[in-house]
Amino acid sequence: MNSYAVFLRGVNVGGINIKMAELKEALKARPFSGVKTLLASGNVVLASELPPAGVKxxxxxxLREAFGYDAWVVVLDAGRVAELVAACPYPADDASTHTYLTIASDPEVLTELHHAGTALDGVDLTRLGPEAMAWLAPAGGTLDSPFSKLSSKPKYKATTTTRNLRTMIKVRDAAMVV
Structure with missing residues (x-):
């Protein structure tokens, strides 16, 4: 049995509202065990015999059957979440900046996003691996930051999602005990 973290894209924003209790209930019929939801922003840890692509x-x-929307998730092995958190060179908490990890189900799309992001002025990006990069945003200005605007473009919607490093730490901790 493998432990995974599943990150939902665009949940509880933009009109797609899913109660985490309802999500847990819907997942009972799937080949998962130990399902736990974290926060209300679409973070799930679970165990499964399936490989990551099968979990995805x-x-x-x-999600499509139970909640009727075009859903996308990024699935990472629990150990990989821990490695990404450990590799992040930025602080989890800082008075002036917030640290984010953008994770992807398609490394080629993340490479494209990384190249586009490094071309922006004043953007601090660090590639953590084929499926993740870390970046900084000014406190109180995340959604207005150049990289946030870039990464939220529709072309990245199906393959990427972003989480605050503090959230990733909580997911890492929960995934290690599934």
Missing amino acids: AEFEAC
């Missing part, structure tokens, strides 16, 4: 396919099918 089952999870997205469940």
